[in-house]
Amino acid sequence: MHNIKRISDDLIWVGANDRRLAMFEGVYSVPYGVSYNSYLLNDEKTVLFDTVDQAVRQRFFDNLAEVLGTRPLDYLVIQHMEPDHSAVLEELTMRYPNVTVVCNAKTHALIKQFFDVDLNVHLVGEGDTLNTGKHTLHFIMAPMVHWPEVMVTYDSTDKVLFSADAFGCFGALNGAIFADEVDFDKDYMDEARRYYTNIVGKYGTQVQSLLNKASEHTIDMICPLHGFVWRKNLSSIVSKYQLWSQYQPEEHGVMIAYASVYGNTENAAEILSSRLCDNGVKTVMFDVSVTPASEIIAAAFRWSHLVFASTTYNAGIFVTMEALLYDLVAHNIQNRTVAIIENGSWAATSGGLIRRKLEECKNITILEQSVSLQSSLKTSQLAEIDAMVKALMTDLPLSLPNDPCPSKGGELLVDPAAMFKLQYGLFILSAKDGLKDNGCVINVASQITVSPVRIAIAVHKSNFTHDMVLKTGEFNLSVLAKSVPFSLFEHFGFHSGKNTDKFADCAYVKRAANGICYVSQHTNCLISAKVVETLDSGTHTLFLADVTQATVLSTEPSATYQDYFDHIRPKPPKPQEDHKGFVCKICGYVFEGDCLPEGFVCPLCKHGSQDFETL
Numbered sequence: 065m066h067n068i069k070r071i072s073d074d075l076i077w078v079g080a081n082d083r084r085l086a087m088f089e090g091v092y093s094v095p096y097g098v099s100y101n102s103y104l105l106n107d108e109k110t111v112l113f114d115t116v117d118q119a120v121r122q123r124f125f126d127n128l129a130e131v132l133g134t135r136p137l138d139y140l141v142i143q144h145m146e147p148d149h150s151a152v153l154e155e156l157t158m159r160y161p162n163v164t165v166v167c168n169a170k171t172h173a174l175i176k177q178f179f180d181v182d183l184n185v186h187l188v189g190e191g192d193t194l195n196t197g198k199h200t201l202h203f204i205m206a207p208m209v210h211w212p213e214v215m216v217t218y219d220s221t222d223k224v225l226f227s228a229d230a231f232g233c234f235g236a237l238n239g240a241i242f243a244d245e246v247d248f249d250k251d252y253m254d255e256a257r258r259y260y261t262n263i264v265g266k267y268g269t270q271v272q273s274l275l276n277k278a279s280e281h282t283i284d285m286i287c288p289l290h291g292f293v294w295r296k297n298l299s300s301i302v303s304k305y306q307l308w309s310q311y312q313p314e315e316h317g318v319m320i321a322y323a324s325v326y327g328n329t330e331n332a333a334e335i336l337s338s339r340l341c342d343n344g345v346k347t348v349m350f351d352v353s354v355t356p357a358s359e360i361i362a363a364a365f366r367w368s369h370l371v372f373a374s375t376t377y378n379a380g381i382f383v384t385m386e387a388l389l390y391d392l393v394a395h396n397i398q399n400r401t402v403a404i405i406e407n408g409s410w411a412a413t414s415g416g417l418i419r420r421k422l423e424e425c426k427n428i429t430i431l432e433q434s435v436s437l438q439s440s441l442k443t444s445q446l447a448e449i450d451a452m453v454k455a456l457m458t459d460l461p462l463s464l465p466n467d468p469c470p471s472k473g474g475e476l477l478v479d480p481a482a483m484f485k486l487q488y489g490l491f492i493l494s495a496k497d498g499l500k501d502n503g504c505v506i507n508v509a510s511q512i513t514v515s516p517v518r519i520a521i522a523v524h525k526s527n528f529t530h531d532m533v534l535k536t537g538e539f540n541l542s543v544l545a546k547s548v549p550f551s552l553f554e555h556f557g558f559h560s561g562k563n564t565d566k567f568a569d570c571a572y573v574k575r576a577a578n579g580i581c582y583v584s585q586h587t588n589c590l591i592s593a594k595v596v597e598t599l600d601s602g603t604h605t606l607f608l609a610d611v612t613q614a615t616v617l618s619t620e621p622s623a624t625y626q627d628y629f630d631h632i633r634p635k636p637p638k639p640q641e642d643h644k645g646f647v648c649k650i651c652g653y654v655f656e657g658d659c660l661p662e663g664f665v666c667p668l669c670k671h672g673s674q675d676f677e678t679l
């Protein structure tokens with residue numbers, strides 16, 4: 065009996081799940097099963113994207129027959145020849161003998177290696193397209209994500225990326241097909257990380273290449289060969305791929321992996337972990353003899369700092385730790401700080417050997433503060449554990465507890481000058497409401513989270529752009545560069561868009577993919593974002609927004625709020641003798657007089673009396 069899932073008007077999932085598989089690829093435990101995804105595009109021509117593993121062949125063929133009905137199968141696009149996606153190729157061609165296989169030359173060679181079958185083959189290469197009626201398919205080569213023949217397919221009609229192994233996840237599909245139908249971060253992200261790091265973790269450079277190619281297209285949906293289809297919040301998984309493929313940690317903290325025969329090495333590892341936690345450092349611990357290596361490898365990709373603690377065994381590293389390190393190095397782990405604890409009752413060698421193995425990796429810093437145990441940790445060695453804790457904490461970007469804070473009579477002082485020690489940038493915030501474009505200058509914008517790529521901006525409520533963002537939920541940020549002239553601030557900052565069209569006579573305006581204008585000169589980057597939450601903060605509204613596009617426009621450094629006062633704003637005129645007055649710190653407007661009238665607002669930039677200083 066068929067069990068299909070509709071993805072869109074023209075696209076149907078015809079894959080199947082396997083919850084009995086003990087070890088995926090013979091190596092990776094899959095306690096939650098695995099899905100083998102196959103998709104049928106019902107266009108003027110029918111197109112099948114990949115097939116499935118032999119274990120689920122019957123359900124796949126039931127699904128395919130149900131969706132095709134009396135229609136022929138015109139094309140089979142083979143994106144990946146690993147047998148979990150191609151095992152039933154021969155049977156498929158017997159059932160649908162007129163099918164044309166669309167593949168690249170490397171795939172064709174692999175077909176001949178795996179099968180002895182005559183096929184109608186349509187060879188494609190990088191950038192080739194295939195029109196199937198309403199849809200146009202673009203083929204993008206993605207070698208080594210995960211095999212050399214891998215390619216992905218972009219359907220430019222519906223903006224769907226068929227991503228082969230990329231963006232896949234361990235775990236069977238339990239009824240839901242879309243990632244937004246489940247709590248992906250809570251229930252599936254660990255399995256997505258374990259899948260990525262173990263299957264393609266070695267090939268970060270190649271994944272980066274694919275991400276760059278994919279970024280040239282607008283993508284509304286990602287259809288991988290395992291796990292969920294992504295149709296919302298794509299940036300949450302793409303941003304993880306950016307981190308993983310560049311071997312950058314997701315979290316600051318310490319992963320401790322230990323191999324202990326009689327518990328003494330474990331004891332030292334636990335004491336280390338306990339003392340790190342006492343100092344506010346997050347830790348996770350794994351006994352390498354009982355935890356599958358794939359889980360520890362995934363954790364090593366997640367955390368910034370790694371500790372390996374191992375007893376010495378047969379004059380070498382303990383067997384399970386040695387296997388883990390071999391695996392970790394093979395998966396190309398990079399950019400980590402590592403500490404080592406060794407143990408040996410008569411000739412400890414494991415520490416030096418662990419160091420030598422990890423030195424094969426790129427950009428691994430191994431701390432000098434190691435600990436060498438003789439059978440068990442003694443009180444006299446606690447100082448060495450503390451030295452390791454201190455070295456790890458020094459390397460971690462965490463604030464230390466009990467920093468001195470000035471106080472008066474038990475009350476903490478709020479010194480306004482301290483606020484100016486914070487760094488602020490300068491940005492043109494732009495929005496579009498119907499046919500109306502508008503923009504203003506803001507100085508508070510910051511990335512809040514990496515996954516999803518989320519930013520926060522603060523906008524004064526008096527700005528017309530503020531109301532437009534509140535209403536439409538979308539905006540662009542043009543990040544101003546150091547070359548920005550004062551005239552741009554006059555243009556966008558000193559009058560309201562309620563009465564004027566600020567973009568009509570601005571020479572540097574372009575429109576981004578979201579339809580909103582941005583400033584293309586004297587800027588170094590464009591960020592487009594959609595608001596996910598707002599917070600009323602009195603004079604300002606704080607907008608939390610997910611980034612939908614981020615494009616570097618130039619290599620020029622960003623201008624800072626301090627630059628504005630130091631270099632950009634014209635120096636206020638020297639006061640003539642006997643002349644008393646006030647100058648606006650924001651725009652330089654001079655008010656002559658003994659005191660500012662109550663409720664005075666700068667006629668140029670509309671800032672209040674608090675932004676004036678005496679001449």
Ligand code: FEO
Nearest residue numbers: 146148210229289
């Ligand atoms: Fe799911 Fe590389 O195959």
